[in-house]
Amino acid sequence: xxxxxxxxxxxxxxxxxxxxxxxxxxxxxxxxxxxxxxxxxxxxxxxxxxxxxxxxxxxxxxxxxxxxxxxxxxxxxxxxxxxxxxxxxxxxxxxxxxxxxxxxxxxxxxxxxxxxxxxxxxxxxxxxxxxxxxxxxxxxxxxxxxxxxxxxxxxxxxxxxxxxxxxxxxxxxxxxxxxxxxxxxxxxxxxxxxxxxxxxxxxxxxxxxxxxxxxxxxxxxxxxxxxxxxxxxxxxxxxxxxxxxxxxxxxxxxxxxxxxxxxxxxxxxxxxxxxxxxxxxxxxxxxxxxxxxxxxxxxxxxxxxxxxxxxxxxxxxxxxxxxxxxxxxxxxxxxxxxxxxxxxxxxxxxxxxxxxxxxxxxxxxxxxxxxxxxxxxxxxxxxxxxxxxxxxxxxxxxxxxxxxxxxxxxxxxxxxxxxxxxxxxxxxxxxxxxxxxxxxxxxxxxxxxxxxxxxxxxxxxxxxxxxxxxxxxxxxxxxxxxx
Numbered sequence: 334x335x336x337x338x339x340x341x342x343x344x345x346x347x348x349x350x351x352x353x354x355x356x357x358x359x360x361x362x363x364x365x366x367x368x369x370x371x372x373x374x375x376x377x378x379x380x381x382x383x384x385x386x387x388x389x390x391x392x393x394x395x396x397x398x399x400x401x402x403x404x405x406x407x408x409x410x411x412x413x414x415x416x417x418x419x420x421x422x423x424x425x426x427x428x429x430x431x432x433x434x435x436x437x438x439x440x441x442x443x444x445x446x447x448x449x450x451x452x453x454x455x456x457x458x459x460x461x462x463x464x465x466x467x468x469x470x471x472x473x474x475x476x477x478x479x480x481x482x483x484x485x486x487x488x489x490x491x492x493x494x495x496x497x498x499x500x501x502x503x504x505x506x507x508x509x510x511x512x513x514x515x516x517x518x519x520x521x522x523x524x525x526x527x528x529x530x531x532x533x534x535x536x537x538x539x540x541x542x543x544x545x546x547x548x549x550x551x552x553x554x555x556x557x558x559x560x561x562x563x564x565x566x567x568x569x570x571x572x573x574x575x576x577x578x579x580x581x582x583x584x585x586x587x588x589x590x591x592x593x594x595x596x597x598x599x600x601x602x603x604x605x606x607x608x609x610x611x612x613x614x615x616x617x618x619x620x621x622x623x624x625x626x627x628x629x630x631x632x633x634x635x636x637x638x639x640x641x642x643x644x645x646x647x648x649x650x651x652x653x654x655x656x657x658x659x660x661x662x663x664x665x666x667x668x669x670x671x672x673x674x675x676x677x678x679x680x681x682x683x684x685x686x687x688x689x690x691x692x693x694x695x696x697x698x699x700x701x702x703x704x705x706x707x708x709x710x711x712x713x714x715x716x717x718x719x720x721x722x723x724x725x726x727x728x729x730x731x732x733x734x735x736x737x738x739x740x741x742x743x744x745x746x747x748x749x750x751x752x753x754x755x756x757x758x759x760x761x762x763x764x765x766x767x768x769x770x771x772x773x774x775x776x777x778x779x780x781x782x783x784x785x786x787x788x789x790x791x792x793x794x795x796x797x798x799x800x801x802x803x804x805x806x807x808x809x810x811x812x813x814x815x816x
Contacts, residue, residue, distance in 0.1 A: 558585050
């Protein structure tokens with residue numbers, strides 16, 4: 334589904350992308366075919382996986398990306414760009430090919446998540462926009478998936494809703510976070526703009542200010558129930574959660590039932606959420622209101638959710654705000670996605686550095702995903718083309734001396750597909766519910782030890798001998814060129 338938001342401008346880029354474009358144009362290099370890979374080097378949150386998000390939105394942007402007259406006029410005022418270059422930008426279009434994991438896929442470090450094959454100046458311009466969109470949404474989708482998996486570990490089940498707009502990194506961040514959180518498994522959002530533009534389910538209760546605006550708490554609860562008799566969720570902790578909030582909510586629940594309606598839920602926003610939710614659940618059940626949901630909020634994260642469940646908490650819905658919209662927490666904050674040239678005009682290219690972890694991989698690569706007989710994902714291998722073979726020697730991307738051999742029990746599939754060719758999508762856009770379903774299915778196919786929150790099993794990503802051999806050859810050539 335289209336976001337309905339204004340399309341990003343081609344000026345959503347770093348200045349050096351445009352200055353390099355002009356340099357390529359002046360040097361006659363701009364039409365050479367370039368291949369760039371987008372990947373990251375470290376999994377977020379010290380976890381075992383990431384959830385790939387933002388691709389569909391990015392493809393929509395690339396199809397319509399144009400330089401408007403006022404944008405070119407602005408560039409002219411900078412005094413950096415020649416008239417012939419600006420004239421060429423009037424007809425600039427993205428005409429390239431993109432190969433990528435489908436949005437919602439589980440992905441790992443050191444594998445090309447997306448490969449752009451395009452004329453050099455086209456591939457250069459879109460770098461910043463790609464990283465801006467895909468880094469952030471992948472980070473938030475991964476955070477959401479971790480929260481959802483924690484919530485679902487309860488024997489009573491649990492779901493996650495996103496309501497971090499007030500803490501998000503600006504309006505665009507709030508909208509992108511709501512979208513990515515849904516990809517990662519959140520069932521709804523409080524962000525009304527996200528509901529309108531993205532078709533996301535909306536959810537919400539009332540604030541403490543509502544209760545404070547009435548002479549007493551019971552009167553506030555009754556007033557809210559009169560306006561929303563079939564969708565009332567009451568916030569219990571404005572005065573005293575157990576001493577007044579819970580008894581008053583039970584009174585309103587009985588009054589609603591007598592009038593032919595039912596209280597939908599109660600919300601806890603402070604205090605010991607495990608203890609309070611157990612106590613509130615027992616009171617609701619004893620009063621005959623077993624279907625009333627308990628919603629919890631208050632700076633929740635996957636670790637807090639897991640702790641609530643471990644202590645016997647009875648929360649049905651976790652409202653995750655700050656930690657989700659800002660992608661916070663240990664190992665979060667930003668996804669270190671990078672975009673590196675792998676081939677130019679048919680010749681392999683790589684970044685060579687003293688830190689092997691930061692060296693890039695040359696050549697046009699394919700990503701193969703091995704799965705067991707039960708469909709569980711087991712190993713990802715990068716090759717220059719051919720499908721991995723049983724017993725084949727492979728090596729670790731960060732340490733050429735760390736090698737192994739592939740098992741015989743895995744069935745291999747090409748993990749990526751061509752999603753754009755000639756600047757146009759190669760298949761219909763996928764709606765957000767379909768992307769969320771894919772993420773759910775892919776997460777279920779990961780080994781349980783890879784999904785766990787703490788000290789997860791390291792899923793193996795390896796280089797085939799052809800990729801590592803090409804890296805060694807290009808590296809040697811570069812070093813020889815240094816004398």
